[in-house]
Amino acid sequence: MSHLANKLKGKIRKYLKRKNRVNTKIKSHKPDYRLIVNKSNLYISAQLVDKNWNVILSTDDKKSTWKTKIDRAFSAGEQLGKEIVSKKLENIAFDRNWYLYHGRVKAFAEWARKAWVKI
Numbered sequence: 001m002s003h004l005a006n007k008l009k010g011k012i013r014k015y016l017k018r019k020n021r022v023n024t025k026i027k028s029h030k031p032d033y034r035l036i037v038n039k040s041n042l043y044i045s046a047q048l049v050d051k052n053w054n055v056i057l058s059t060d061d062k063k064s065t066w067k068t069k070i071d072r073a074f075s076a077g078e079q080l081g082k083e084i085v086s087k088k089l090e091n092i093a094f095d096r097n098w099y100l101y102h103g104r105v106k107a108f109a110e111w112a113r114k115a116w117v118k119i
Helices: 002-029 069-087 104-114
Strands: 033-039 044-050 055-060 092-095
Touching: 002 092, 033 104, 044 069, 044 104, 055 069, 069 104
Parallel strands: 033 092
Antiparallel strands: 033 044, 044 055
């Protein structure tokens, strides 16, 4: 059992290291807004918050008609990107939390950028 506990401690250590690295990079740039991505096994959601942590916009892919999870992340990113452009918001930092930048998180960020949002 101890080898399982050590393995879990290693994963938690890696998680905290990634989380701290992402947060320090974002805080050093002092953005006006943060685009925070949350991911579950089925869905992806995102919130745009300002410096005072007030939620400006939010979106998820629960109502999307696309088949795959990555395609649903594409549509959610595009939808949020269009809303950000319509509100003319600038100086946005992309906060991926502790998730690695690949798969659904990458797809979401790329489609938000394709909607002419500078992240």
